[in-house]
Amino acid sequence: MDIKDLLIKDVMIMDLQATDKQEAIDEMVAKMYAGGRISDIQTYKEGILAREAQTSTGLGDGIAMPHAKNNAVKEATVLFAKSRKGIDYESLDGQPVYLFFMIAAPEGANDTHLQALAALSKLLVNPDFVAQLKNAKTPEQVQELFQSAEQKRREAEQQEQALQASPKAGEKFIVAVTACPTGIAHTYMAEDALKKKAKEMGIEIKVETNGSEGIKNKLTAEEIARADGVIVAADKKVEMNRFNGKNLVNRPVSDGIRKPEELIDLAVSNNAPVFHGKDDGSHSAEDDAAEGSVGSRIYKDLMNGVSHMLPFVIGGGIAIALSFMIDQFLGVPQDQLASLGSYNEAASWFNQIGSAAFGFMLPVLAGFIASSIADRPGLIVGFAAGALANTGGAGFLGALIGGFLAGYVIVLLKKLFRNLPKSLDGIKTILFYPVFGLLITGAAMLLINIPMKVINDGLNSFLLGLDGTNAALLGALLAGMMAVDLGGPINKAAYVFGTASIATSLTEGGSVIMAAVMAGGMVPPLAIFIATLLFKNKFTQDQKDAGLTNLIMGLSFVTEGAIPFAAADPLRVIPGFIVGSALTGALVGGMGIRLLAPHGGIFVALLLNNPIMYLLFIAVGALVSAIVVGSLKKSVIEVKA
Secondary structure (H helix, E strand, O other), X not given: OOHHHHEOHHHXXXXXXXXXXXXXXXXXXXXXXXXXXXXXXXXXXXXXXXXXXXXXXXXXXXXXXXXXXXXXXXXXXXXXXXXXXXXOOOOOOOOOEEEEEEEEEEOOOOHHHHHHHHHHHHHOOOHHHHHHHHHXXXXXXXXXXXXXXXXXXXXXXXXXXXXXXXXXXXXXXXXXXXXXXXXXXXXXXXXXHHHHHHHHHOOEEEEEEEEOOEEEOOOOHHHXXXXXXXXXXXXXXXXXXXXXXXXXXXXXXXXXXXXXXXXXXXXXXXXXXXXXXXXXXXXXXXXXXXXXXXXXXXXXXXXXXXXXXXXXXXXXXXXXXXXXXXXXXXXXXXXXXXXXXXXXXXHHHHHHHHHHHHHOHHHHHHHHXXXXXXXXXXXXXXXXXXXXXXXXXXXXXXXXXXXXXXXXXXXXXXXXHOOOOHHHHHHHHHHHHHHHHHHHHHHHHHHHHHHHHHHHHHHHHHHHOOOHHHHHHHXXXXXXXXXXXXXXXXXXXXXXXXXXXXXXXXHHOOEHXXXXXXXXXXXXXXXXXXXXXXXXXXXXXXXXXXXXXXXXXXXOOOHXXXXXXXXXXXXXXXXXXXXXXXXXXXXXXXHOXXXXXXXXXXXXXXXXXXXXXXXXXXXXXXXXXXXXXXXXXXXXXXXXX
């Protein structure tokens, strides 16, 4: 499929009327819908906003390429729009945008579509071509320009392939990898910019792309070994250990587009840091920079453990909750209430199954934290640290410490063993790392468990003793945190705390904290649903249409459904979310409502000790939140298609 087949004349906007970024997105999305290229405005727009939240698609030099790939797209389309005055689109270079290319890719788009979209990205690197587009007056002229430019690009690629087949002796050679989170635009624009600049500089280059269509032009071991330098222009994780020992320039993908000459100069000058892969345990400053700040690395490692732990908590928690329900239904004598959840045979089965799953919770948490830090060698040591925390009474906090400890012990061992003879490389992973890692971490955990057990027991006593005002205050705090960043680090911190509290409250029939956390997370999307009904003049039509979607997401405990609304007007929307969620958390905590399941929304309502009041408190919080949001928001004037 050629680009001209994606550039539909009926959805081009030759005179964009918008004056700011939000209006531009609304106008282009509305045009897509009017042209029959998308089936749902809100769903497609959510995809556009989610991509913009990662980093602006205003690439610089007056060009923006907002893009989304979701099930609202009927057919792959590129909407061309031109602004005469220019729009502040929060571009990477801070300059106004004059040319827009809004890309719509259907869910599961085949490689042909993605290749055509990648080709579009490459063409826009040519400043002469961009200047011609700015002067185009009609949709027909735009199509003709692309058709001509695409033909020239194909001819250039054929010449490049011929040159690569017979490289010149003595010519500098570098390899590069480009990647962005979505892999539709930036990946290929960086590829083309690097190749074009390298050609001008007389340097041979091969660029591997990590895009939506997978890895293309994969670098071989021979090419990497021959390379005088390496460039990684990426905003997501790529395979790095293969570059061990090479001079490596590691930058965001936007630098590959805007600063290709600087990157190439560094790569061939031998001034770039030498990269050391994790296998030998060493890190240069550039290696650390590639993984982000210390805080972001800790967060990533923690979330790796939590994400792997959650299925065990959810499955085990629901099974144990069902055992309590069965005993309550079948009946338990007054003198046997201590056996609630395992008195009747059927209840005992569910309890055993759930407890078995719960038994893996702490080892899995610690194991996958450690593997995130130290790769596979950290897994066994982390599992053992989590198991020791479990048996030693150190609980969730002990396993958390154990996971990080295990990971960094393995990192230390890699550094200590990196100078061993090459013949012992094979034995390091299967013998040295697990044995020494286990002994060092295990001994440390036996000591750490002593103070951590005291702390854990104190925390458990505090949580189990929560009632009245104390429970209401803690419930309000954690539920409010769920609404601060709607799935971000603060939200996750509250959720992890709630999940950890389940393990300490199995015998009590559930956790008050978990109940407050889940209720707080359900409020924001439900508040949006109510607000779109009560304050119709404060929302656009596509936002009102999304109200029903938020109702379903709220009832299912999917807090992220409210993100597009918060992103569009954070200062007026988020405070309302926090007020409503905190109120609900306080009511749930004050009433002592307990929950054993860490997820599920209304679908696990029967596992609560007071489901009617729980749902009522959520409704109250959502209503209050909706009123606050509706009162703070300004009336909107919709952009007509």
